[in-house]
Amino acid sequence: MSDFEAKQEKNIVGGDQAGRDINKNIYIVPNDGGRRTPMGNLIEKFRYEKKNDIQFKKTIEKLEHYSRRVEGDEIIGLEAKLKAAEYDAFIEFAQKTKELFAKKLAKHQFSESAQQIYAFLLAEMWDRYYRNVYPQIQNGLPQDRICKLVETQVLDPIKELLEENVLELYADEISGMLCFLTGNCHIKWTR
DSSP states (O other): OOOOHHHHTTOOOSSSOOOOOOOOOOOOOTTTTOOOOOHHHHHHHHHHHTTTOOOOOOOOHHHHHHHSSTTSSSSSSSHHHHHHTGGGGHHHHHHHHHHHHHHHHHHHOOHHHHHHHHHHHHHHHHHHHHIHHHHHHHHTTTHHHHHIIIIIIIIIHHHHTTTTTOOOOOOOHHHHHHHHHHHSSSSSSOO
């Protein structure tokens, strides 16, 4: 036994111990099998457009759909809709957050991928609302429970979908998306 081996036997080690090199390469293995999510693809596209200063001169069809008022709804406007549903306490909040979202949307009007991200989120919000919240409004669930459903079944999942949040959407702007959809008659709060 050499002197070096004897010294190694008497050490008290709380971490690594080696007679020579320790290789501590870190390998990151994607848990999704190497595939990106739809949002991940849009985020990558957004980064590419931003890096290369690519501008887009029109509004994509899906975003245009959510930006237009739906015909046939007899109650017009965000305030009137909330009053009709007896959500008067939310009117000021709804108007402010809708405006915040509209400003954020305008900020990215020349980015095709940003428009696609917004359209994706608005479609997801609309779908989640009509699958999880609106049936409960139809069943007469009290307002406080409706608000909790909106939070847990609509707003929180949208926040999770953002992944890296390259558009820097904050909670108030995400709430504003719901108000934007309400104001354009895509979402109803009454039976």
